[in-house]
Amino acid sequence: MGKQRIALIGADGQLGSDLIKTLDSQEVYPLYYPDFDIKDTYQTRKTIQSLSTDVVINTAAYHRVDECEDNPEESFAVNTLAVRELALLCREMDVILVHFSTDYVFDGKKHAPYVEDDPPNPLSVYAVSKLAGEYFVQNILKKYFLIRTCGLYGEAGCWGKGTNFVDRMIHLSKGGEAIRVVNDQWVTPTSSAELAQKVNDLLRTTHWGLYHLTNEGECTWYKFAEAVFELLDSDVRPEAVDSRTFGAKAPRPGYSVLQNRNAEKIGITHFSHWKTALEVYLKKKGCVSS
Numbered sequence: 001m002g003k004q005r006i007a008l009i010g011a012d013g014q015l016g017s018d019l020i021k022t023l024d025s026q027e028v029y030p031l032y033y034p035d036f037d038i039k040d041t042y043q044t045r046k047t048i049q050s051l052s053t054d055v056v057i058n059t060a061a062y063h064r065v066d067e068c069e070d071n072p073e074e075s076f077a078v079n080t081l082a083v084r085e086l087a088l089l090c091r092e093m094d095v096i097l098v099h100f101s102t103d104y105v106f107d108g109k110k111h112a113p114y115v116e117d118d119p120p121n122p123l124s125v126y127a128v129s130k131l132a133g134e135y136f137v138q139n140i141l142k143k144y145f146l147i148r149t150c151g152l153y154g155e156a157g158c159w160g161k162g163t164n165f166v167d168r169m170i171h172l173s174k175g176g177e178a179i180r181v182v183n184d185q186w187v188t189p190t191s192s193a194e195l196a197q198k199v200n201d202l203l204r205t206t207h208w209g210l211y212h213l214t215n216e217g218e219c220t221w222y223k224f225a226e227a228v229f230e231l232l233d234s235d236v237r238p239e240a241v242d243s244r245t246f247g248a249k250a251p252r253p254g255y256s257v258l259q260n261r262n263a264e265k266i267g268i269t270h271f272s273h274w275k276t277a278l279e280v281y282l283k284k285k286g287c288v289s290s
Contacts, residue, residue: 004027005052005053006053007051008030010031010032012032014154014155015196016030016059017155018193018195019059019196019199021196022193022200023196023200039078044086045085049093053093055098056086058099061130062074062075062078062126066248069250075125079129079132080130080133083137090143097137097143099134099145100148101133101134106120106253106256107123108185108255108256109253109255110255111255112257113218114256115212124252138210144209147195147199148210149190149213150189150257151189152190153189153190154192155193155284155285165189165225166281166282170285173228173234181225181238182240183221184220185255187257188218188258189278190213190274191278194215198271211262214271215272215273215277216271216274217275222238227278231278232282232287
């Protein structure tokens with residue numbers, strides 16, 4: 001497959017920043033919020049059409065999960081309705097759409113890694129809005145890569161949240177405040193740098209459809225925090241609490257580990273284990289000696 005013209009929405013986020021680095025052999029047109037707002041249908045249409053792209057990659061999302069409970073209108077405007085308009089535009093232009101979703105579309109009751117055709121059952125406004133966006137992509141388009149991931153973190157930090165979990169733990173390791181982390185939510189922390197590479201691999205194929213893409217292994221958020229502090233050689237030890245004690249507004253699945261089954265079927269190579277990816281990330285940030 002030759003050089004592709006790619007419009008990258010949300011290019012300044014943690015995944016968008018890593019995609020720019022990874023897709024450097026392609027012709028990438030970065031689109032930044034707030035200059036480019038996916039909710040502005042007219043602007044989106046005008047901009048994407050003017051670029052005459054082969055691929056549109058959408059990393060934009062409203063993913064402040066607890067805030068979404070109080071702001072369902074914004075959640076659905078960004079995560080659902082804007083995605084529908086983008087899918088309609090991509091169908092009209094006959095271009096590929098790459099769109100990202102979340103492990104939170106599941107309720108966690110399976111207690112085993114979820115594969116792509118497991119039935120979703122979202123528990124929160126955020127998760128419902130993301131699942132609705134998925135349905136629009138799948139029902140409007142034939143040429144799409146719909147990617148669910150989990151526990152994402154990257155060097156650029158999360159634009160919408162201000163930071164990511166790892167960077168927040170690094171910051172807290174320098175202070176004296178108590179740290180509480182939930183120990184009853186099982187996830188797979190995923191490096192945005194590795195995810196970007198797998199997206200690049202997918203774009204070299206025409207195997208359209210739904211994919212789970214995460215690092216290997218699983219842990220609770222508490223075990224993830226512990227691993228951060230151990231690699232930092234920090235004496236800080238977080239307090240393990242359950243979700244009820246932690247008191248987040250939006251319910252989360254107790255188990256939302258994803259299995260990369262469809263990617264394995266088409267020969268996309270395995271991600272590294274989450275602990276290996278974490279160590280690589282901390283070394284890149286200069287927090288751990290090489």
